[in-house]
Amino acid sequence: MFVSILHRVTGTINATAGLGLLLWFLGALASGPEAYASFAGHAASWYGQVVLFGVTASVFIHAASGIRHFVLDIGAGYELDTNKVWSVLSPLIGIALALAFWAALLLT
Numbered sequence: 001m002f003v004s005i006l007h008r009v010t011g012t013i014n015a016t017a018g019l020g021l022l023l024w025f026l027g028a029l030a031s032g033p034e035a036y037a038s039f040a041g042h043a044a045s046w047y048g049q050v051v052l053f054g055v056t057a058s059v060f061i062h063a064a065s066g067i068r069h070f071v072l073d074i075g076a077g078y079e080l081d082t083n084k085v086w087s088v089l090s091p092l093i094g095i096a097l098a099l100a101f102w103a104a105l106l107l108t
Helices: 002-031 033-044 046-073 080-107
Strands: none
Touching: 002 033, 002 046, 002 080, 033 046, 046 080
C-alpha cells in the first residue's frame, strides 16, 4: 500500500514541481540573460539544489515504481514474497539512481 501511495505522490510532485521548474527555466531562457541569471542563481543555491535533487529523486522513484507496476500488469510478481521484496526495493532503487545521477553531474 505504501508503494502505491508513494507512486501517486511522486507523480503529483513530478506534475507540479517538475512542471513549475521546467516552465520557470524555459521562461527565464526566453526572457534574456538577466532572467536566466536569476534562475541559475536560485538553482545553484543550497535550497535550489535540495529542490532539484528532490524532483530528480521523485522522477526516479516514480519510474522504478512504474516499472514494478508494469511487471505486475503483465501478470508477474504477485507472489507475496516477491511482491514484498520489490515493494521495498523500488523506492530504494529510485533513490540510488538519483544519487548516482547527481554524483555523475557533480563529479564530471
